[in-house]
Amino acid sequence: MAFRASLRLATTARPAAARLFSQATSVPTSSASSVTAAQIRRDAALPNPDPAEDSASAALVREHAPFMVATYARPPPVFVKGQGSYLYDIENRKYLDFTAGIAVNSLGHCDPEISDLIAQQSKTLMHASNLYYNPWTGALSKLLIEQTIASGGMHDTAAVFICNSGSEANEAGIKFARKAAKVLDPSGSKTEIVSFRNAFHGRTMGALSATPNPKYQAPFAPMVPGCRVGDLNDIAALPALVTESTCSVIVEPIQGEGGVQVASDEFLLALAARCREVGAVLHYDEIQCGLSRTGQLWAHSHLPPDAHPDILTTAKALGNGFPIGATLVNGRVAEKIKVGDHGTTFGGNPLACRLAVRIVERLADPALQRGVAEKSQVFRDGFEKLAGRFQGLVQEVRGKGLILGLQLSEDPAPIVKAARERGLLVITAGTNTLRFVPSLVMSEEEIKEGLGVLEEAILATRA
Numbered sequence: 001m002a003f004r005a006s007l008r009l010a011t012t013a014r015p016a017a018a019r020l021f022s023q024a025t026s027v028p029t030s031s032a033s034s035v036t037a038a039q040i041r042r043d044a045a046l047p048n049p050d051p052a053e054d055s056a057s058a059a060l061v062r063e064h065a066p067f068m069v070a071t072y073a074r075p076p077p078v079f080v081k082g083q084g085s086y087l088y089d090i091e092n093r094k095y096l097d098f099t100a101g102i103a104v105n106s107l108g109h110c111d112p113e114i115s116d117l118i119a120q121q122s123k124t125l126m127h128a129s130n131l132y133y134n135p136w137t138g139a140l141s142k143l144l145i146e147q148t149i150a151s152g153g154m155h156d157t158a159a160v161f162i163c164n165s166g167s168e169a170n171e172a173g174i175k176f177a178r179k180a181a182k183v184l185d186p187s188g189s190k191t192e193i194v195s196f197r198n199a200f201h202g203r204t205m206g207a208l209s210a211t212p213n214p215k216y217q218a219p220f221a222p223m224v225p226g227c228r229v230g231d232l233n234d235i236a237a238l239p240a241l242v243t244e245s246t247c248s249v250i251v252e253p254i255q256g257e258g259g260v261q262v263a264s265d266e267f268l269l270a271l272a273a274r275c276r277e278v279g280a281v282l283h284y285d286e287i288q289c290g291l292s293r294t295g296q297l298w299a300h301s302h303l304p305p306d307a308h309p310d311i312l313t314t315a316k317a318l319g320n321g322f323p324i325g326a327t328l329v330n331g332r333v334a335e336k337i338k339v340g341d342h343g344t345t346f347g348g349n350p351l352a353c354r355l356a357v358r359i360v361e362r363l364a365d366p367a368l369q370r371g372v373a374e375k376s377q378v379f380r381d382g383f384e385k386l387a388g389r390f391q392g393l394v395q396e397v398r399g400k401g402l403i404l405g406l407q408l409s410e411d412p413a414p415i416v417k418a419a420r421e422r423g424l425l426v427i428t429a430g431t432n433t434l435r436f437v438p439s440l441v442m443s444e445e446e447i448k449e450g451l452g453v454l455e456e457a458i459l460a461t462r463a
């Protein structure tokens, strides 16, 4: 109820807020005279109708979009503010956010403690380059190692390379694996990188080459040579897929973009065993599924040491919205990386690292992790209700903790739009999958409200 009431409040307060915003930014507000009767009827029926052609949002988009490389197809709202579980647009509409900036804002939007830290550290030291030590790059590296081992994950993690994004973290992982293999086998025949169908590892050339999706790869072919593709959870195929020529196998324990597909424990155990047999580096990409999103620090933390990776990559939630990524390696990899092998100008800067230290401390909190499991159940109960009400639409529920996928029998785009126009943001993944990756501190009440809105949105698309 609180959500609905506040939605109405935000909507009625729209003209004043739009006026305020237009004063601050010179964005024109909508003129009532040019709004059609049909638009008025439609807008009256919805809490958050997508901003119309004559809105401040549309004016801003018209002014700015021509200057932006068109790599994304964005919906009409223009977001100006985030707070906790909510985003607000120029028209001062309020949206409950089940996306958390694609699994990034795990502590919610604009967490006050993190915002204060940004302010403090930005007045102390932001950047001095990797040519010098600072107090925070090493502190974050140490903390990531300690917390990883304490969580039961990657037991032999020994050193960390800090960068600015997920792609960069994977790129470092791929380069480290190639280097490690070259040290083991200087003949140069151990260079193959294995990844899995529906994987997403990033858009830079190395990470893209391990992302076997024709939509992403074809325009930029040829890819980095030596990449092979297998099927997730196909244990029988591993001996032929991972061979003496393999230097690295990169896998998401839960594929995010690919449609929330979970790698089975048996598969990861078999994969790790095969990697050890042929001397290949095992690389877990936990950029989306890690940092307590599954209710444990890493999605692999419950696995026995035999199934632990040699390389572990993280990003997204590590900065709660501030750009940062990290590549954790064990001693066998670390000892083969020498001064000058890899580098970055911005990676590991004291501002990003100081924030990440606090973020990791908070995300590693067992109480927060227990909360993730409880909230996950609220989602699952809601999904069961949806499956009961909309027979034939919901095919499957996948995922763990707060990385959940609802496999639908149809394109979810109309549902995503109907939800947005009712004040709820959701995203898709894979084929016909609704993806739920909200903040890990969203309240159960908010989740229930959001699920109610989702139900209304689905209903609206049945007409």
Ligand SMILES: Cc1ncc(COP(=O)(O)O)c(C=O)c1O
Residues within 6 Å of the ligand: 102, 165, 166, 167, 168, 170, 200, 201, 202, 203, 252, 256, 257, 285, 286, 287, 288, 289, 315, 316
């Ligand atoms: C599993 C995984 N790996 C890598 C990436 C790439 O991260 P970034 O977009 O920060 O480069 C993503 C981003 O969605 C991801 O989900």
